[in-house]
Amino acid sequence: MDINEAVDALGGLAQETRLKVFRLLVRAGFNGMAAGDIAKAVGIxxxxxxxxxxxxxxxxxxQARKEGRSMIYAVDLEGTRALLSFLVEDCCQGDPSVCGPLIETTLATCCSE
Incomplete structure (x- = not known):
């Protein structure tokens, strides 16, 4: 991920409703949620x-996928992983082996299929 992509991703999260939606979808995991259920849960x-x-x-x-007549939204694991990796790539004096496993373990545990 380059710096412009990171700015776009952080900009996407830099709004209260979008941050709530993202966190809700993180909790929903791989199965995601239907758009109507997201709207109801967030109250918009x-x-x-x-x-x-x-x-x-x-x-x-x-990312979205169609299931029947519903659009199901879930966290884009690759995009989220790329953003998290970008944010910590210079941690511990540039040793990615310190923070890398944390990101992989966290995403694999919470969002696996």
Whole structure:
């Protein structure tokens, strides 16, 4: 991930509703949630949610899949992993072996299929 992609991803999260949606989807795990359920849980209209989800998707933080008539949204693991890795790539004097396993273990545990 380059710095511009990181800025886009962080910008996607730098709004209260989008951060709530992202955290909700992190808790939902791989199965994700239907758009209507997300709107209900966050307490916003579906059309407002749609624009927030589009911003998060462009930032590679969420992805959608169609199941029947529903759109199911889940955390984009690769995009989230890339952002977390970017944020800690210089930790411990640039030794990625210190923080890398933490990211892999956390994402594998919370968001595995």
């Amino acid at each position: 209209p579906k059309n407002t949610l749609s624009s927030h989800l589009a911003i998060l998707a462009r930032a590679n933080l969420v």
